[in-house]
Every structure is written in structure tokens, then in C-alpha cells.
Amino acid sequence: MKSKSVRGILASLAALTALFCLSAGGATAKEQKPISEKIEISAPEKFVFEAVQKQRNNEQSHRKQISAEGDTFRIDEKMEGVAVYGKVHCIWEEKELKPHRIDYKLIESDKFKSGFGSWIMTPSADGKSTNLEFQSFLDTGLKVPFAGEITKMAAHGDAKSRLERIKKLAEDEAKKEAK
Numbered sequence: 001m002k003s004k005s006v007r008g009i010l011a012s013l014a015a016l017t018a019l020f021c022l023s024a025g026g027a028t029a030k031e032q033k034p035i036s037e038k039i040e041i042s043a044p045e046k047f048v049f050e051a052v053q054k055q056r057n058n059e060q061s062h063r064k065q066i067s068a069e070g071d072t073f074r075i076d077e078k079m080e081g082v083a084v085y086g087k088v089h090c091i092w093e094e095k096e097l098k099p100h101r102i103d104y105k106l107i108e109s110d111k112f113k114s115g116f117g118s119w120i121m122t123p124s125a126d127g128k129s130t131n132l133e134f135q136s137f138l139d140t141g142l143k144v145p146f147a148g149e150i151t152k153m154a155a156h157g158d159a160k161s162r163l164e165r166i167k168k169l170a171e172d173e174a175k176k177e178a179k
Helices: 002-024 045-054 147-178
Strands: 035-041 063-069 072-082 086-097 101-109 114-123 130-139
Touching: 035 147, 045 101, 045 114, 045 130, 045 147, 130 147
Parallel strands: none
Antiparallel strands: 035 130, 063 072, 072 086, 086 101, 101 114, 114 130
């Protein structure tokens, strides 16, 4: 009787261990979906496009443009406070598809496996405002439980703050020109 209880407990532990090991792999790149955030900006599209371009050199975000070739740009980014990793260094490539879009992809990183996304600008019918959408996918390579959820939460927060920064920049520039 005692051995049946021990075997039952061991079987339960084995099942729980297997379940934990499956979830510890984190979401694979195939399971993850890109995130998307949008913001309405009270400025013509040209100001929004320029504000996105200005983010290539941004001390606050530790980003610096390191090369430019035609409509393709390389950006060096040093992130701090990244969940689990702490500091992360990345090189991104941005390609301008004027006047409505900028696509980007991860070229190299000391931690992340892959990443890509887009800045998509849609001007209003009257041209006085612009809807800016930020799409992003990042495979952090984390192999911990809930890695996908951790990445998505951080990505949504980062996307919202980037959009707010671009909104302010674009609207401020549009106001300056209107004066």
C-alpha cells in the first residue's frame, strides 16, 4: 500500500516536471505574434516621418545611427533594464519606404535571436493628422516560463512610450512651422 502512494506521488511529480519543462522552453518564434500599437498624431505625415527618422539618434534611448546607404540605415542600440537580461546590445537596419513606411530588422545582438517590425503612417483625408502604427516582433531567446508574455508586456510598454515621444516631436515641429 505504501509503495502505491509513493509511486503515485512520483508519477505526479514526473507529470508536473514534464509540464514545467515544456513551459520553461518559453514561446517559440513560431508561436509568438508581432505586437501592434497605434496613435493619432495631430500633424501632417511629413512631420511624423521625420520624427521617426530622428529616433535613429536618440540619447534617451541609447540609439545612434552608424551608417547610411541610400534609403537603408544601421542603428546601434544599447538597452538597459531589459527583463531577465539587464543590458542588451543590438544593431538594427531600417529601410525607408517613403512616404508611408519604415521597416526594420535585427542584424545582430549579444542576447536576442531575431526581431523585425514597421512604422506605418496613414495620413487623414485632409492631411492634417496622421495615424502612426508601430508593429514589432522580437524573439528574445529566453527559455523561462512565460517568456512570451514577459516579452509582449515589455514590448507593448516600449511601443507606447516610443509612440508618445514621436507624437510630441511631430506635433511640436508642425506647430513651429505653422507660426
